[in-house]
Amino acid sequence: MDEIRVPDLGGFEGVEVIEISVSSGDKVEQDDAIIVVETDKATMEIPAPMAGEIIELKVKEGDKVSEGDVVATINAGANAGSDAGDHTAGDETPDSSSADDGGQDQTTEVVSDTTSQSGVGSATEQPLVVPDLGGFSDVEVIEVSVEVGQQVAEEDTLLVLETDKATMEIPAPAEGEILSIKVKAGDKVSEGDVIGAIKSVSVATGEFSNKDDKTSGAEDSSQQNSEEKVKVQGGSADTSKDKASAPRQSVPQTGHGRSDKTVYAGPAVRKLAREFGVSLNEVVATTGASGPRERVLQEDVQNYVKHRLNEAPTTKGGSGIEPIPEVDFSRFGNVRHEALSRIQKISAQHLHRCWLNIPHVTQFDEIDITDLEDFRKSVNQQGTYETKLTLLPFLVKAVQKVLVEMPRFNASLAPDGETLIVKEYYHIGVAVDTDQGLMVPVVKNVDTKSVLNIAADCMQYAQQARAGKLKPDALQGSCFSISSLGGIGGTQFTPIVNAPEVAILGVSKAAIKPIWQEGEWQPRLILPVALSYDHRVIDGVLAAKFTTRLKQLLEDSRHLLL
Numbered sequence: 001m002d003e004i005r006v007p008d009l010g011g012f013e014g015v016e017v018i019e020i021s022v023s024s025g026d027k028v029e030q031d032d033a034i035i036v037v038e039t040d041k042a043t044m045e046i047p048a049p050m051a052g053e054i055i056e057l058k059v060k061e062g063d064k065v066s067e068g069d070v071v072a073t074i075n076a077g078a079n080a081g082s083d084a085g086d087h088t089a090g091d092e093t094p095d096s097s098s099a100d101d102g103g104q105d106q107t108t109e110v111v112s113d114t115t116s117q118s119g120v121g122s123a124t125e126q127p128l129v130v131p132d133l134g135g136f137s138d139v140e141v142i143e144v145s146v147e148v149g150q151q152v153a154e155e156d157t158l159l160v161l162e163t164d165k166a167t168m169e170i171p172a173p174a175e176g177e178i179l180s181i182k183v184k185a186g187d188k189v190s191e192g193d194v195i196g197a198i199k200s201v202s203v204a205t206g207e208f209s210n211k212d213d214k215t216s217g218a219e220d221s222s223q224q225n226s227e228e229k230v231k232v233q234g235g236s237a238d239t240s241k242d243k244a245s246a247p248r249q250s251v252p253q254t255g256h257g258r259s260d261k262t263v264y265a266g267p268a269v270r271k272l273a274r275e276f277g278v279s280l281n282e283v284v285a286t287t288g289a290s291g292p293r294e295r296v297l298q299e300d301v302q303n304y305v306k307h308r309l310n311e312a313p314t315t316k317g318g319s320g321i322e323p324i325p326e327v328d329f330s331r332f333g334n335v336r337h338e339a340l341s342r343i344q345k346i347s348a349q350h351l352h353r354c355w356l357n358i359p360h361v362t363q364f365d366e367i368d369i370t371d372l373e374d375f376r377k378s379v380n381q382q383g384t385y386e387t388k389l390t391l392l393p394f395l396v397k398a399v400q401k402v403l404v405e406m407p408r409f410n411a412s413l414a415p416d417g418e419t420l421i422v423k424e425y426y427h428i429g430v431a432v433d434t435d436q437g438l439m440v441p442v443v444k445n446v447d448t449k450s451v452l453n454i455a456a457d458c459m460q461y462a463q464q465a466r467a468g469k470l471k472p473d474a475l476q477g478s479c480f481s482i483s484s485l486g487g488i489g490g491t492q493f494t495p496i497v498n499a500p501e502v503a504i505l506g507v508s509k510a511a512i513k514p515i516w517q518e519g520e521w522q523p524r525l526i527l528p529v530a531l532s533y534d535h536r537v538i539d540g541v542l543a544a545k546f547t548t549r550l551k552q553l554l555e556d557s558r559h560l561l562l
């Protein structure tokens, strides 16, 4: 068993542990982060010095650690074998990977190097030069954090570079305007490369010269700021007596003068974001950064990805589908822009979401409503009842009867997709066309109401909807919806399931058709219906049974009394 100790922290002591990246029993690879510590200048991951199994964690979040403290114990893996002991404190054997960087001191101070200097207060154009990268060369640019013309403050991040050991920011050497940027993400840079130019407004003489004092960070707080800005610690380049692996410095932030594109996150989180193709700025803007001092954590990136997957599709594209390209229609003729009503915007989003989320199938059928229409018309003609009877309340009642017999249609799929939530109430939504757009008021407890009661409810809701006077409660709780275009026309249409419901009945205009009955052609009034359903919940057989049963009930409406 070996101990993982805190390496040289560049002069810092009592540094706060802000993240525990592993648990007891975890198998780790060499250089996997064990804990993350944070000073007010930098965030550093303390990596595993070898592959193996974590036995015990000796620290917890919020603890303060200093160089040499034991943070965990590890059982070196088979592959770590003989190297295992090389990484523990007090062992003189050099780390096997120190050859990678020529065995440099693990803390290499890097300060922006430029030949162009100016006096304080003058505006000067000067090249932006890649400083000493702690022995690394051909380091990949993973983020260009500024644009040409952008005003930056001294220490604002210009570029983020990443080796397999560390993530480094190249900060602006001075306040000023970016005149040019010559690199892009994916390019490789080395010390001395000119990456662009800045028109600086104020430069403190000597600030950009190389400095040799590797302990100055602890000596002079005013100097410390500039000296800390690109301090690279090579991951395994440890030749000190304490053979614990050196920390990999993640992105240091001073909290002030932070540009929009500068995000506070460790290398592992940046890597994860890149793997997902996610912008950390968007993560911060959308789901926020939940770490101390707005540090983006792994969970933030994961939450952002979940959020994007669940988010309502819009005309900007959804489910990974490319958006429809914008067209300047005025090139072809006069156009005018009409704002969508609030209801139209809400229902557009809702319908798009339903259409994308639900695997729809539509079952068509034709129902002979000749006898029902005769009955309906005679009732209206007699004028016995105050309420005018249209076809719709008969449909609502018949649907409710089928829902009782086939409860799978009176259900919703639980969000986890594991359970069906079957409702024991019968509330049916009725699509109503209004000047403001489509609304779906809900006739409640249909099982307790007569066809006349339902007709009265439908009429009242349609009037209220068209007058814009529906109460929110009237629009809630629907189990199943009916969209009737029968009063208007059409032979068939495929309605969109009104999620979280699992089916919807579309009704088109009834028409007289010749039907072969008892050895002769009979003129019969035929009602076309279309049942769209969520195929995750309802299979085709059940859908056909639904429309068949609906047909029986409406072709002999005496069944509705039973």
Ligand code: CAO
Binding pocket: 389, 390, 391, 392, 393, 430, 431, 432, 433, 438, 458, 462, 483, 484, 485, 486, 487, 488, 507, 508, 509, 510, 511, 527
């Ligand atoms: N076939 C033939 N005639 C029909 C019919 C059908 N399927 N459905 C209704 N009719 C008749 C009615 O019986 C009535 O005839 P009478 O005046 O002779 O009695 C006439 O058409 C007008 O009916 P209505 O539309 O006023 O009443 P309704 O109860 O049938 O419908 C309502 C009410 C609110 C559903 C309807 O007015 C409406 O708004 N429909 C549009 C629904 C909608 O927008 N759906 C969205 C589709 S997807 O965007």
